[in-house]
Amino acid sequence: MSNQAILQIKTLYKHFPVAHTVKDRLARRPHQVVHAVDGVSFDVARGEILALVGESGSGKTTVGMNILGLQVPTRGQILFDGHNIADWAKGRLRPDGSPEDLGKLSRRRQIMALHRRAQMVFQDPYESLNPRQRIFDIVAEPLEIHGLVSNREEKQARVRAALEDSGLVPADHFWNRYPDELSGGQRQRVVIAGALVLEPELLIADEPVSMLDVSIRAEILTLLQNLRLAHGITILYTTHDLATAGYFTDRMAVMYLGRIVEIGPTIEVLKAPCHPYTQALVSVAPVPNPRKRRKRMILQGEVPNPIQVPPGCRFHPRCPLAEERCKQSDPPFVEVTQNHKAACLLL
Amino acid sequence: MSVLDVRDLTIQYLTEQGDALLAVEGVSFSLEQGRSLGLVGESGCGKTTVMLSLLRLLPEAGRITRGQILFNGQDLLQISEREMRAIRWNGISMVFQGAMNALNPVRTVESQIIEAIQHPDMKINSQQAVLRAGELLELVGIPAKRGKQYPHQFSGGMKQRAVIAMALACNPSVLIADEPTTALDVMIQAQIIELLETLQKELNLALVIVTHDLGVVAEMCDEVLVMYGGTLAEYANSDTIFNDPRHPYTQRLLRAFPDIAEPGSELASIPGSPPRLDDLPPGCRFQPRCQFGEEQPICVQQRPDSIEIAPGHRTACHLIAELER
Numbered sequence: 001m002s003n004q005a006i007l008q009i010k011t012l013y014k015h016f017p018v019a020h021t022v023k024d025r026l027a028r029r030p031h032q033v034v035h036a037v038d039g040v041s042f043d044v045a046r047g048e049i050l051a052l053v054g055e056s057g058s059g060k061t062t063v064g065m066n067i068l069g070l071q072v073p074t075r076g077q078i079l080f081d082g083h084n085i086a087d088w089a090k091g092r093l094r095p096d097g098s099p100e101d102l103g104k105l106s107r108r109r110q111i112m113a114l115h116r117r118a119q120m121v122f123q124d125p126y127e128s129l130n131p132r133q134r135i136f137d138i139v140a141e142p143l144e145i146h147g148l149v150s151n152r153e154e155k156q157a158r159v160r161a162a163l164e165d166s167g168l169v170p171a172d173h174f175w176n177r178y179p180d181e182l183s184g185g186q187r188q189r190v191v192i193a194g195a196l197v198l199e200p201e202l203l204i205a206d207e208p209v210s211m212l213d214v215s216i217r218a219e220i221l222t223l224l225q226n227l228r229l230a231h232g233i234t235i236l237y238t239t240h241d242l243a244t245a246g247y248f249t250d251r252m253a254v255m256y257l258g259r260i261v262e263i264g265p266t267i268e269v270l271k272a273p274c275h276p277y278t279q280a281l282v283s284v285a286p287v288p289n290p291r292k293r294r295k296r297m298i299l300q301g302e303v304p305n306p307i308q309v310p311p312g313c314r315f316h317p318r319c320p321l322a323e324e325r326c327k328q329s330d331p332p333f334v335e336v337t338q339n340h341k342a343a344c345l346l347l
Numbered sequence: 348m349s350v351l352d353v354r355d356l357t358i359q360y361l362t363e364q365g366d367a368l369l370a371v372e373g374v375s376f377s378l379e380q381g382r383s384l385g386l387v388g389e390s391g392c393g394k395t396t397v398m399l400s401l402l403r404l405l406p407e408a409g410r411i412t413r414g415q416i417l418f419n420g421q422d423l424l425q426i427s428e429r430e431m432r433a434i435r436w437n438g439i440s441m442v443f444q445g446a447m448n449a450l451n452p453v454r455t456v457e458s459q460i461i462e463a464i465q466h467p468d469m470k471i472n473s474q475q476a477v478l479r480a481g482e483l484l485e486l487v488g489i490p491a492k493r494g495k496q497y498p499h500q501f502s503g504g505m506k507q508r509a510v511i512a513m514a515l516a517c518n519p520s521v522l523i524a525d526e527p528t529t530a531l532d533v534m535i536q537a538q539i540i541e542l543l544e545t546l547q548k549e550l551n552l553a554l555v556i557v558t559h560d561l562g563v564v565a566e567m568c569d570e571v572l573v574m575y576g577g578t579l580a581e582y583a584n585s586d587t588i589f590n591d592p593r594h595p596y597t598q599r600l601l602r603a604f605p606d607i608a609e610p611g612s613e614l615a616s617i618p619g620s621p622p623r624l625d626d627l628p629p630g631c632r633f634q635p636r637c638q639f640g641e642e643q644p645i646c647v648q649q650r651p652d653s654i655e656i657a658p659g660h661r662t663a664c665h666l667i668a669e670l671e672r
Contacts, residue, residue: 055532183620184390213389214559218603218616240533243562246610270610284537285607286562289589292608293566298537302502 007044012076036062038258051245054255118202119195125187129179136175162197185216264340274342349377357413368624383554385564388574440519444526447506450498457494463516483512504535523555576632583660
């Protein structure tokens, strides 16, 4: 793995204001915010596949949205290849000149420049394709938006390459069809081709297989893995499924209530989880073998409301090991082994 | 005696053009009281069709053309709709896929459970019904007083619990759950698995879990029926299916499923896709995707019958004897 980080997230915060009603105002209630992402830091090396795992409401999708400039961070920095995305997203001038001199561009142009290099694959292949557009046009659209091709031959060549890289071979067999003529797995390949056609350096895959059947799931995961091998693409894979993440990612970051609680090499995190939350998640993940049934460490209730974040360690109300001190102080990261960190006072 | 005994079940769907599509062919299994069966297979393999036929709730175009469904020895295919109504919900009950999202948003959860309790055959007054609804909610781990709330005040996990409570309203002996954990978060999924296990023990339920998640089946089922293209591929106890599978499809399916206990291991997808009902291969339905059946004339031409290769272990593959060697 190269040491150069393509993505650096530095104490990222994203808070969403809660609607302040007349009633709240009369009762003099303070303005409230949803702490969707609450101080997240991590780096992703070029060519690395990082899994961002967590339950719904943990903030993993919000992190992805902020990286792509689709939302503006409340605080903190996101550096993509050394450039601050937050500034791009706000349309603010950057102090240093980038290769394309992004600072001089309008906000829209800046975001587009970012999207040429960082793309997203969404969860639902049934809803993310326009049913009235042919596959060719769906995949070619990003090229047109970014004005990257000047003639038909060039466009065809790039669409063909993207479709074939995504496993739709031969491309001309598919490109005149409409999405409803394709299976779920093939549609997800089209979605991936639409992202690949720009030849991005970073791919954010948000639960790309959770809607798919077992066998197709394996195909798509293998495809993502091959993209890294063939093109050196960096992938941020967000999921709630530890088992699929365990299969093809290099490192894993576990999120709980807007924070990362544990981060380290995937195999190490799954085989020797340190944070009680990760331990619980690993213990309840179904194992496809009755001989390997484990004792489940079931956490009661659900992820608390991110408006009122518990004081101290935010996991303490559900933590089976919680002690008095966990209610008071916010645990810092402790290095367990090299590259493996967890935020728990009991470590 | 088995509480549920399905023999040679064959179901067709009639198309608008009048063609008959074979959705399920020759599926047999049995289930004893207090045991659990996992029904697994890819989308479109006929697992939901089989389950709906147990309750005689197939869509209008569906016809059961052959076979028997014996519930406590009585053939459900021979009785009148009136008699069937006495068995539906009281004898065999079902948690439908996505039922938690189908709760009525403008009625309290309690009133929706009461609706299930006040089944025409259950002589029960409204006061008793309210008490019973409370009991049912407590049974699935929801405080009875929360029954007065509306579905939007419930979290996803609680809605799923409420739907399970509803299915248990009339004390069924068989509970069918179609994808009960799909679309739930990991931790909630574990809570629901634990709940179903507890209920199964406490109420001595015969439980049928329909799912594509092999992990869930391995966690909670005693027996497993693997379906492919509307037919039985392999049927055995759970330990055999996961540790000594014989049918090439079962073997491939297991290798396509990531195992969290073995992170970093290889995953192998199954090339091709499941057969379409209007284009079924003439021989073994798995033959076009099977690594062993490619060149074998018997696999291309003839449907394999399911044979018992060991006590309680049945599989439908022509090459089973050869693969053994």
